[in-house]
Amino acid sequence: MIDPVQLYAWHFMSYPYLPADFDEKYDSGWVTVPNKLWDKDRSRGLLNTYIDQLAYADELGFDGMVLNEHHQNIYGLMPSPNIIAAALTQRTKRGKIVVLGNLLPLHANPLRVAEEYAMIDNMSDGRLIAGFAPGSGPETFNYNVASAPSRDQFWEAVELIRQAWTREGPFMFEGHHYPLRYVNPWPQPTQRPHPDIWIPGARSRDTLTQIAKNGYCYFLSSRSHGKDTAKAVDRFADTLKAHGDRYMPKRMGILMSTYVAETDAIAQEESREGIWYFLRNCLKGHQRREGRQLTFGPGVPYIPPNEFRDYLAQSDPTTPLLGDTQDWGDLQRAQSIIVGSPDTVFERFMSVLEHAPVGHLLIQFHMGNMSDECARKSMRLFWDEVAPRLKRETGRMFNERFGRDEAALEAVKA
């Protein structure tokens, strides 16, 4: 039997106390956003409120909680997601703890990540999902990581960590970037041979190949969904096939954001401020045309020139990005933030999943400066009134569409 879709609560931990005229006065919410805007009095307890929201998701029954790493911005106050993950090991009992992920090229020695992840896996009794990411444009500037060699550095670090968890130590690692004489980490992870590894990717063909070849899980790093999401599933399925494997929903995840309330009108009313704070402020410098977007482009040259040329030929630099969204209609078309009653949210999530049958839905509930009360209400309504239907429908759909492939895979293994 193939599992129904797994539902996770993702918290970005944005900074909620920006002045009302932030968008007029400041060019970016990333890298150069002045940290004098940090209000230390109002911010007391903020990170604990966010941790409490994730623990609440675990109490409700979500399949897991998702954290990620960001630096020097207002979008995510989690420079070290491992610290939040460590707190969650003590506050939660059931759900997976998904760290998506540690940005490996930012670490002088990725062995430290192997060690910290092993600690989290032990402290959570085997609930860690280990995400690794290379970091993108902003991190290049924040930590002075050269873009051009960063992908090479990233894959070497992933390989080092995988070996550190699976090879008998001590062994010597003959890396270009991380040559090490003695690799022999203690403790080792609880999960054997190692925690599931998830890796985000968007445009790079090389990323898909590496993920397929090594049996990792592919997280599509895009905030908007439509034809391109379905295409990404197809491309990943083709890549798996080329490596003697088959696509299964559990091999892929996507991010969606939602706000659920009793009716569509109430949902819009309650989420309006948080969503527009998120779009205008948190995405400024990341996914907005206004200002200087640092996430992708010629100044962060991490993809090969031929792929950049393809990107130039196929893209228009004036196309609005998610953060340029003008109204609810625009937002609905982007299929990024789904707002509405439980019926509306179920139907719209299901329509994305019908086109892109992924096994992991990573869902952002808290957006921008949303209140604790609203974030919890939305999570509760989602879990009580949307999740059961999503589980039932995807369980049926996945088994219909992939049951035969799964049987074939099982037969090969046997």
Next chain:
Amino acid sequence: MSAQLIQVSGRMVSLIESGGGEPTVYLHGFADVHGVAGDLMPFHAALAERTRLIAPAHPGCNGSDDLPGPHSIEDAVFHYLEVFDALGLKEFNLVGHSVGGWIAAEIAVRHPDMIRKLVLIGATGLFVSNEPIGDVFMHTQPERGVDYSTLRRMYFSAADEPLALRYYPDGRGDLDEETRRYQMIRFCSFVGFKPPYLYNRSLIDRLHRAKMPSLVVWGEKDGLTPIAHGHAYARGLPGSGPLKIIHGAGHAAHVEARGETCEAIADFLRR
């Protein structure tokens, strides 16, 4: 003039050769041949009237293969030693602009006997306290997705300078030119992103080894490499006179004020 591909240790290197007489190797920068233009610009053509000009494209740029694996400024220097071997060049003039000037200086301090005369135009490469080289990586990211005015100001005296607008127009530019711009910034990311940016902290104390006659030329309004770096090169290179300042010009002084810059360099090479 001929554009050619030569093989160097199994890699292809694209270069343009023009003119005759004493050989002069030209190492390019951003707003330059190979860095954006596919061919020699009027400055290089004028220089080639006085010398045999050889202008290779850096690894990964304008038809040259990448160096294998991740690489540093040291690898770029060694790459050029192999290029000189392949071309049979034993003694020659070396002219470098911007990052090409940095590579030229690194070669000169290691192999002073190879270089007859050295010319640096707006060269990066030095660390000068409180005079940081501009963040060309940040400014290569356009504002509002389309506005390259701050990048143009890094390379030229003004954002609305006609040649600046010709090579770095707002919005989507010519696909070949945008790809060359990308290749050049990518090469710089490999060799010079760390430390921030485009310098080698040891270089300044090594300049004393480069005793050949040298000319350091700087655009008065260089928006990428502060003019203090020009003075530091001129002071540090034993064979250099005072800094030659091109008034009114920016970082790519040879492109923006090609007559005056070319004359100064040609005079120097002739002496």
